[in-house]
Amino acid sequence: MNTLLAAGRAGRPITDFDILDLHGHIGRIGFALPDLSSAGLVRQMDQVGVKSIVVSHMHCMSPNVVHGNREVLAAMRAFPGRILGYISLWPYPDITEETAWCIEQGFTGIKVHNCNGFPINHTGYDGSYALANKHRLPILFHTWGSAEEFAQIRDLSARFPETSLLLAHAGCNNEEGYLNIARECPNVYLDTAFSRSPRGLFERLVAGASADKVVWGSDAYFYTQSSQVGKVLGAKISDEEKRMVLSGNAERILGRRR
Amino acid sequence: MSIALFDIQTGFGCAITADDLRAEMRRLEIDRALACITPDNMEFDVPFANEMLFTACEHDPALVPCPIVLPNSGADYLPEEAQVEEAMRHGAGAVFIRPAADYWTFAEWVCDRLFKVLESHRLPVLCLERLVPLEQVGGLAQRYPRLPFIVAESSYRQQRILLPLLETFPNVFLSTGNNYIVYKGIEQFVERGFTERLLFGTGFPVSDAMCGITQLMYAEISEEQRQLIGAGNMERLMEGIVR
Numbered sequence: 307m308n309t310l311l312a313a314g315r316a317g318r319p320i321t322d323f324d325i326l327d328l329h330g331h332i333g334r335i336g337f338a339l340p341d342l343s344s345a346g347l348v349r350q351m352d353q354v355g356v357k358s359i360v361v362s363h364m365h366c367m368s369p370n371v372v373h374g375n376r377e378v379l380a381a382m383r384a385f386p387g388r389i390l391g392y393i394s395l396w397p398y399p400d401i402t403e404e405t406a407w408c409i410e411q412g413f414t415g416i417k418v419h420n421c422n423g424f425p426i427n428h429t430g431y432d433g434s435y436a437l438a439n440k441h442r443l444p445i446l447f448h449t450w451g452s453a454e455e456f457a458q459i460r461d462l463s464a465r466f467p468e469t470s471l472l473l474a475h476a477g478c479n480n481e482e483g484y485l486n487i488a489r490e491c492p493n494v495y496l497d498t499a500f501s502r503s504p505r506g507l508f509e510r511l512v513a514g515a516s517a518d519k520v521v522w523g524s525d526a527y528f529y530t531q532s533s534q535v536g537k538v539l540g541a542k543i544s545d546e547e548k549r550m551v552l553s554g555n556a557e558r559i560l561g562r563r564r
Numbered sequence: 565m566s567i568a569l570f571d572i573q574t575g576f577g578c579a580i581t582a583d584d585l586r587a588e589m590r591r592l593e594i595d596r597a598l599a600c601i602t603p604d605n606m607e608f609d610v611p612f613a614n615e616m617l618f619t620a621c622e623h624d625p626a627l628v629p630c631p632i633v634l635p636n637s638g639a640d641y642l643p644e645e646a647q648v649e650e651a652m653r654h655g656a657g658a659v660f661i662r663p664a665a666d667y668w669t670f671a672e673w674v675c676d677r678l679f680k681v682l683e684s685h686r687l688p689v690l691c692l693e694r695l696v697p698l699e700q701v702g703g704l705a706q707r708y709p710r711l712p713f714i715v716a717e718s719s720y721r722q723q724r725i726l727l728p729l730l731e732t733f734p735n736v737f738l739s740t741g742n743n744y745i746v747y748k749g750i751e752q753f754v755e756r757g758f759t760e761r762l763l764f765g766t767g768f769p770v771s772d773a774m775c776g777i778t779q780l781m782y783a784e785i786s787e788e789q790r791q792l793i794g795a796g797n798m799e800r801l802m803e804g805i806v807r
Contacts, residue, residue: 307591307593311592311774314774314777314778314781315592315593315774315777315781316566316781317567317778317780317781317782317790319782336721337720337721337722337723337724338723338724338727339723339746339747339748340723340746340747340748340749340751340752341747341748341751341752346748349784350747350748350782350784353782353783353784354778354782501720501743501745502742502743502767502770502771503771503772503775504770504771504772505768505769505770505771505772505773506772507772508772526747527747527748528747529720529745529747530720530745530746530747530748530749530779531747531782532778532779532781532782532783533741533745533775533776533778533779534745534775535778535782536772536774536775536776536777536778536779537772537774537775539774539778540592540772540773540774540775540777540778541772541774
């Protein structure tokens with residue numbers, strides 16, 4: 307057993323390096339979650355050995371993004387360095403001022419969900435994306451593998467080359483499409499969060515896109531972090547590659563911010 | 565403390581052989597597995613599937629067969645008693661039902677004989693949520709209160725239904741792992757006193773087995789509780805089978 311696999315099998319927190327979770331949430335969602343507290347989320351991070359998680363509010367899927375951003379800010383202040391924040395966007399009314407304010411407050415990046423029916427390259431987001439480009443922030447997109455989404459991502463990658471574009475749920479559909487866009491666009495990264503964790507998917511993402519283009523996201527507490535870390539710890543790849551996915555790539559992405 | 569693992573949600577078939585399953589169990593230090601033929605929706609020939617399963621599990625105490633059973637209401641198969649006897653003769657730890665694939669329903673006049681025989685032997689019934697919806701599990705658990713029902717492949721969005729299901733029916737058990745990735749779901753069941761009703765599962769070969777392992781191993785519960793969920797509860801269920 308390699309070291310990280312053995313740690314996961316034994317349930318030992320990973321302490322050799324700082325795990326950074328680039329896909330998290332706080333807030334209420336339609337289905338029942340046993341613990342909605344930020345303190346509870348941090349306790350789970352301690353169990354696994356996660357140093358920091360970047361969260362958006364569940365309201366990233368609703369028009370009430372400003373309310374969600376304020377809740378995220380409160381969590382960031384309650385757990386500095388442990389809980390980092392994504393700014394949630396909605397295309398109407400103009401969200402640019404809110405984005406600028408959140409950046410001033412120390413938010414780490416932007417989260418955009420497309421379940422609202424708006425394309426992720428909607429012009430209503432352009433002002434916020436321009437700020438992200440200026441500050442070299444990551445932008446996490448909910449994706450589900452459609453050709454339409456990939457076209458929108460290519461457009462954004464070209465127009466905002468200083469951002470890091472993180473594609474959530476990579477490989478959930480159209481695996482080849484995710485690999486192609488990650489290989490093609492230097493600022494596109496693949497996020498690992500996926501409920502069922504299909505056997506071998508994570509390894510294929512690493513093999514197809516290279517370990518430096520895959521970042522770990524748990525989607526906690528939409529999913530549980532304790533399960534989502536398993537696909538990395540148990541993968542048939544080297545510990546060094548696991549370390550890149552769990553830590554190094556995210557450090558590099560967050561380290562670009564200015 | 566080394567935690568033993570008894571994976572109650574796994575199998576082999578098609579591209580994944582029993583040897584592949586054994587290799588993955590060795591790699592991840594999984595001690596035993598309750599094995600079904602997978603994918604469950606492709607094998608329409610029940611006696612053929614069960615024979616494959618029994619043959620692959622024979623002489624290997626690490627693989628416990630979970631054969632398919634069905635009502636003999638079409639008079640085209642073994643009588644219910646013979647099916648159950650065959651399962652137990654091969655050391656089955658549970659049986660697997662898939663009413664839609666095998667064209668039967670839970671109407672009492674269709675399947676009562678099958679469940680009565682299973683109940684008399686306390687032979688647990690594995691119910692995948694996509695094949696046996698939770699309301700139907702509740703209905704069966706009420707009708708056959710001495711028969712253990714194991715819910716598996718449950719979704720992470722069902723906690724509002726799963727909690728009362730376990731509260732209401734003491735003969736219902738829940739498999740962790742696979743798509744049951746409820747944030748702090750294990751912890752909530754344990755806090756409410758249902759430790760002994762949780763069974764470790766992975767969903768392999770559909771899912772990466774390690775996700776189910778880390779879900780259990782990183783849960784905020786005691787080592788004794790982890791041991792029960794990991795293997796102890798399933799072993800106890802098997803001890804309760806009247807062979």
